[in-house]
Amino acid sequence: MWCCSAVDVYVSNPHGEDTENVKGCFISGCTGGTLSRKITPKTAPPKEKKKIVVPSPYMFMHIDDHVRKKTVRTGAPVTSSPKSQDIILEEVEENDYPKATPVDVAKNVKSLVTYLVGPCKSDIEKVRAFYYWICNNIGFDRKYVYPKRESPNDPNVILRHGTAASSEGYTNLFSALCRSVSIPVKKLKGYVKDTKFDPEEPFTQLDEPEHAWNAVYVGHDWRFVDCAWGAGFEDEEGIYHRRYEEFWFMTDPENFINDHFPYLRNDPMSSEMWQLLKRPVSLEEYNKTVRVEAVTKDWGVEFSHREPIIVFRKELHIIVKTTIVPIMQITATLDTSDKVNMDAYVATFRDSEDHYKILVRPPSPGVYILKLAGKREGDTAPRTPGLVKYILKCTDINNLVKTFPFSYTAAQTFQVCILEPTYRDLEPNAPIKFRIASPFLGDVFIEDIVLEKIDDYTWEGEILTPKKSGQYLVVYGTTSETADHRRKQPLYKFNIL
Structure with a gap:
């Protein structure tokens, strides 16, 4: 039969x-x-945003939990944390995985698919299972040497070794898993703005596309998936970091195009179609748009300057606006092109709850690297995620450029703006006028001296600086809710020359 x-x-x-x-x-x-x-379904922009189709990754919790349970030779499943990649053994009932054996689960595409789709009730859940498993189980090593006669991009070879040597390896494996359950999938290649991208050397159509990703058809729409970037990233030094990234699962085309430009050689029409945008962008437009990090797009952070290279005279103002996730702090670092720190010549001011102003005042003409990072409200993690990087070209400066006052985190939290003085180094034993503005402070102090409040948002006063050089002055503030001077928050610090 x-x-x-x-x-x-x-x-x-x-x-x-x-x-x-x-x-x-x-x-x-x-x-x-x-x-x-x-x-094959017609190529067209998706009708709904990702946040409608995937309002939260927690909707896949049962799928993710199932995917994380992979077997080892002892017969016990292993859970791999998507953040740390630490391996944790779990005790489970023997009949929890009746079909999962050390040999069968990830031996080949067929057996892996059979296991992964077990609890899935829809195509989107199957696609989620494939993405989540690949990102958390397939490592990356450009120099990995496969045995002779084994293709480095063959899905079953990648499964056996648990390592991909290129983004195409991830893409081929994802494609094979999707095709095994009759889900339409497309492998795309093109140009990407990774951490090594240099906007001063833009892509041309003569360049060979070196990155691959997928478009997958679920829920009557084509969606983007990049398993290679979902599994980890290479830093500017070329060191690979394993770190699961949710953002690259079913990414919206308008966010994807910031750093992924599909280029199917000798087929410009298809290349444009696979941007999945109503108005495709040209390669020139793509090159002239600043690369932003995934978290920047996820949080809805917008910048007044969208070009990667900014040419200016004397002073530069960049406005940062948050539209989705509230950000409590933005930090700015400034370096010369040869990595000499110039942080004293950049300042960050919080104008309102969702607006920040970055002020750059270089000490000399030249090329500088400006990096912005941010923390969302309630985030207590020590790492501050990067948002964007600009190349600055200053052609002229003001005479006797002075450094900005050192700013503490509380200055942004309470939206403090220092009006006078706007430079860090003060003369000893000299009368200096201070003017501070904030909509949230109750009192402002220079060390223990209280400044006079002249209107609802402004304090001022004249202070005689210390007589000895090498000392410093700190501006403190208390919130309007309490006048408890013991809870003063440091805002700015000045040096006494």
């Missing part, structure tokens, strides 16, 4: 026209079944 099965074969329709699907049967040796030829 034949073992019946069903096979769906997707074929491309070059004209994008709807045609009828064709059904038939097949016989191969002692097996047979039904065969369906389906037309």
Whole structure:
């Protein structure tokens, strides 16, 4: 008796026209079944945003939990944390995984698919299982040497070794998993703005596309997936870091195009179509848009300057606006092109709850690197995620440029703006006028001296600086809710020359 099965074969329709699907049967040796030829869905922008289709990654918690349970030779499953990659053994009942054995689960594409789709009830859950498993189980090593006669981009080879030597390896494996359950999938190649991208050496159509990713058809829409970037990243020194990234799962096209430009050689029309945008961008536009980090797009952070290279005279003002996630702090670092620190010549001011102003005043003409990082409200993690990096070209400066006062975190928290003095180094034994503005402070102090409040938001007063050089003055503030001077928050610090 034949073992019946069903096979769906997707074929491309070059004209994008709807045609009828064709059904038939097949016989191969002692097996047979039904065969369906389906037309690959037409390429078009998705009708709904990711936040509508995937309002929260927690909707996949049962899928993610199942994916994390992989077996080891002792028969006990292993849970791999998507953040730390630490391996933790869990005790489970033997019948929890009746079909999962050390040999079967990740031996090949067929056995892995059988395990992963076990609890899945929809295509989007299957795609989630594939993405989550790949990102948390396939490592990356450009120099990895596979045995002879084994293709480094073959999905089953990658499964056996648990390592991909290129983004194409991730892409091929994801494609194979999707095709095994008849989910339409497309492998795309093109240019990406990774950490090594230099905007002064823009991409041209003569460059060879070196990165690959997928488009997958779920829920009646094409969606982007980048398993390689979802699994980790290479820093500016070329060191690879394993770190799961949720952002690259079903990413919206308008966010994806910031750093992924599909380029199918000799097929410009298809290249544009696979941007999945209503108005495709040109390669020139792509090159002239500053690369922002995934967290920047996820939090809805917007910048007044969208170009990666900014040419200016004397002073530069960059406005930062937050639209989705409230940010409690933005830090700015400034370096010369040869990595000499110039942080004293950049200042960050919080104008309102969702607006920040970055002020750059270089000490001399030249090329500088400005990096912005930010923390969202309630985040107590020590790491401050990067947001964006600019190349600054200063052509002229003001005479006798002075450094900005050192700013503490509380200055941004309470939206403090220092009006006078705007430079860090003060003369000893000299009368200095201070003017401070904030909508949230109750009192302002220079050390223990209280400044006079002249209106609802402004304090001022004249202070005689210390007589000895090498000392410093600190500006403190208390919130309007309490006048407890013991809870003063440091705002700014000045040096006495």
